[in-house]
Amino acid sequence: MTLLRVETLSKQFGGIAAVDGLSFAVEAGTIHSIIGPNGAGKTTVLNLVTGVYAPSRGAVYLDGAMVSGKPPYELAACGLSRTFQNLQIYTSMTALENVMVGRHLRLDRRLLPSLLRFPGVVRRDEAARDRCIELMEFVGCGRYVDADAASLPYGALKRLEIARALATEPKLLLLDEPAAGLNATESREVDAVIKKIAAQGITVILVEHDMKMVMGISDRILVLNHGRKLTEGAPDEIAAHPDVIAAYLGAAA
Amino acid sequence: MTSDVHASAAPARRGGLARALLRPRTGGLGLLALVIALLPLALPNAYAYDVAINAGLNAIVCVGLNLLIGYAGQISLGHAAFFGLGAYASGILTTRYGWPAPGALAAGAVLVGVLAFAVARPVLRLKGHYLAMATLGLGVIISIVLNTESWITGGPDGLMLDDLTVLGWTLAGDHTWYGIVGVTLLLTVWLALNLIDSPVGRALRALHGTEIGAQVVGVDTAHYKVLAFVVSAVIAAVAGSLFAHYAGMITPGKAGFMKSVELVTMVVFGGMASTFGAIVGAVSLTVLPQLLVAFEDYESIVLGLIMIGTMVFMRRGLFVTLLDLAKSWRRS
Numbered sequence: 344m345t346l347l348r349v350e351t352l353s354k355q356f357g358g359i360a361a362v363d364g365l366s367f368a369v370e371a372g373t374i375h376s377i378i379g380p381n382g383a384g385k386t387t388v389l390n391l392v393t394g395v396y397a398p399s400r401g402a403v404y405l406d407g408a409m410v411s412g413k414p415p416y417e418l419a420a421c422g423l424s425r426t427f428q429n430l431q432i433y434t435s436m437t438a439l440e441n442v443m444v445g446r447h448l449r450l451d452r453r454l455l456p457s458l459l460r461f462p463g464v465v466r467r468d469e470a471a472r473d474r475c476i477e478l479m480e481f482v483g484c485g486r487y488v489d490a491d492a493a494s495l496p497y498g499a500l501k502r503l504e505i506a507r508a509l510a511t512e513p514k515l516l517l518l519d520e521p522a523a524g525l526n527a528t529e530s531r532e533v534d535a536v537i538k539k540i541a542a543q544g545i546t547v548i549l550v551e552h553d554m555k556m557v558m559g560i561s562d563r564i565l566v567l568n569h570g571r572k573l574t575e576g577a578p579d580e581i582a583a584h585p586d587v588i589a590a591y592l593g594a595a596a
Numbered sequence: 597m598t599s600d601v602h603a604s605a606a607p608a609r610r611g612g613l614a615r616a617l618l619r620p621r622t623g624g625l626g627l628l629a630l631v632i633a634l635l636p637l638a639l640p641n642a643y644a645y646d647v648a649i650n651a652g653l654n655a656i657v658c659v660g661l662n663l664l665i666g667y668a669g670q671i672s673l674g675h676a677a678f679f680g681l682g683a684y685a686s687g688i689l690t691t692r693y694g695w696p697a698p699g700a701l702a703a704g705a706v707l708v709g710v711l712a713f714a715v716a717r718p719v720l721r722l723k724g725h726y727l728a729m730a731t732l733g734l735g736v737i738i739s740i741v742l743n744t745e746s747w748i749t750g751g752p753d754g755l756m757l758d759d760l761t762v763l764g765w766t767l768a769g770d771h772t773w774y775g776i777v778g779v780t781l782l783l784t785v786w787l788a789l790n791l792i793d794s795p796v797g798r799a800l801r802a803l804h805g806t807e808i809g810a811q812v813v814g815v816d817t818a819h820y821k822v823l824a825f826v827v828s829a830v831i832a833a834v835a836g837s838l839f840a841h842y843a844g845m846i847t848p849g850k851a852g853f854m855k856s857v858e859l860v861t862m863v864v865f866g867g868m869a870s871t872f873g874a875i876v877g878a879v880s881l882t883v884l885p886q887l888l889v890a891f892e893d894y895e896s897i898v899l900g901l902i903m904i905g906t907m908v909f910m911r912r913g914l915f916v917t918l919l920d921l922a923k924s925w926r927r928s
């Protein structure tokens with residue numbers, strides 16, 4: 344079953360086309376990676392899919408319904424969640440509170456019950472707190488539960504964003520370079536976390552430069568270059584593709 | 597790693613009395629109640645009571661305004677106008693139309709809430725800092741209306757009010773008003789602390805940190821900014837109503853631009869994103885001018901200097917800076 348379908352999607356920034364007539368589909372329950380050299384347009388694709396940018400042309404369909412043009416907070420309610428290449432952490436809050444914001448749509452957000460601290464609000468907040476602590480342990484930053492987010496090391500912040508995204512209980516999770524800046528051990532841990540996430544039935548779109556990780560965990564790989572699709576296929580097809588070796592792997596080797 | 601987590605989380609949960617006392621909602625509120633209850637012992641005369649009551653009213657406004665400035669990260673340069681509208685609503689409805697005081701107070705609060713919503717909603721849908729400009733404009737307009745529509749507002753001379761009567765009881769005198777303002781302040785602080793530690797409050801703090809980061813987990817950022825603005829405006833209106841009844845008169849100056857700037861300065865000086873900081877800011881900047889009567893003519897200059905000084909030397913405000921100092925002193 345197709346969860347996400349992107350059709351002739353384009354995004355212009357001034358004169359340049361960051362994404363140019365891109366079409367692809369993501370099957371539910373798979374890990375679908377997007378790779379490509381710096382500036383290929385990978386982050387822009389995630390921004391278009393999650394509503395951070397509106398497309399210049401083309402459309403995005405989630406479960407068959409057109410969702411492009413919707414703002415990010417509505418797409419979150421549709422089951423989309425993501426992390427950022429350049430972190431977007433709420434630095435004046437604790438690590439746990441960051442993750443708890445991820446429960447936003449699942450909690451009682453009415454003004455009056457919040458102001459008067461109704462028992463229901465407190466009870467659901469307590470449950471959310473426990474669930475978010477579990478999520479922090481799940482992604483491997485459980486030791487920072489009570490810490491201020493601003494005091495966390497970079498690698499922990501990367502995982503904190505994954506925990507926050509998971510707290511929304513997404514259908515589709517988009518990860519923008521979750522292993523960037525991590526050492527080899529940390530990368531392997533994040534690799535394992537992503538596999539566990541996919542095993543729970545959450546569809547994952549993964550943007551990543553770490554080829555070992557991408558080749559190891561992806562069901563399908565989309566290769567971007569200059570905002571266009573260079574090729575798409577299973578990991579072994581991609582590894583053997585001459586254009587990919589030339590444009591991307593070759594350049595890295 | 598898992599055992600590690602429980603080891604660190606458990607003591608925090610169990611708490612103990614000392615920890616409960618350090619938590620804002622339990623300890624902070626208790627301490628504030630104690631200070632409010634004991635302060636009269638140190639108030640020698642009617643003048644001191646008057647300063648304390650005005651400080652309390654300013655503190656109520658600032659606790660609300662801090663939700664907007666400190667937590668949601670938005671600036672309003674028109675909150676004195678909301679205070680003024682609350683005051684005038686009470687004055688006009690009770691004296692000219694014979695409304696009961698609580699009804700007039702509620703009507704003022706609703707009016708200001710609706711007005712704040714109508715102004716903030718279109719402005720906050722736009723990106724950028726347009727709220728400051730819009731509230732500046734709104735404040736100026738309201739000031740002009742209060743000054744010129746003398747048939748109903750009394751014009752520059754202002755409006756006299758009767759004593760506050762609730763269900764046949766007349767509430768007057770310093771001690772009574774000290775009590776009313778003290779209880780209202782405690783109630784406001786309780787509501788603010790509840791809000792901050794709720795899904796709504798977390799959404800506000802999150803969008804202050806990063807709007808995109810808040811939106812992608814489902815926070816309708818514009819909605820929550822509007823909400824913070826409306827809540828803070830309504831609190832200002834209620835404080836205004838109380839002020840009008842307490843003072844027995846209201847003049848347009850109370851709703852003017854300088855008064856709005858003063859309120860923002862109080863919040864910034866005391867400590868943004870700290871409810872008790874807002875109270876400290878409001879109280880110090882209400883008391884200070886009383887001590888420095890000689891500077892009366894230079895009040896706006898002094899305000900400006902305090903604002904600049906705070907931004908340069910203690911970005912987090914007096915209260916939080918002192919709290920941090922105390923903590924690091926205890927640790928060493």
Ligand SMILES: Nc1ncnc2c1ncn2[C@@H]1O[C@H](COP(=O)(O)OP(=O)(O)OP(=O)(O)O)[C@@H](O)[C@H]1O
Binds near residue numbers: 384387
């Ligand atoms: N907001 C923006 N305004 C202008 N140009 C942009 C903007 N965002 C991206 N671009 C441009 O679009 C192109 C694609 O950028 P994008 O960030 O999507 O690449 P990427 O594949 O994620 O690269 P990297 O691997 O470095 O993260 C680049 O040329 C970039 O400069």
Ligand SMILES: [Mg+2]
Binds near residue numbers: 428
């Ligand atoms: Mg990128």
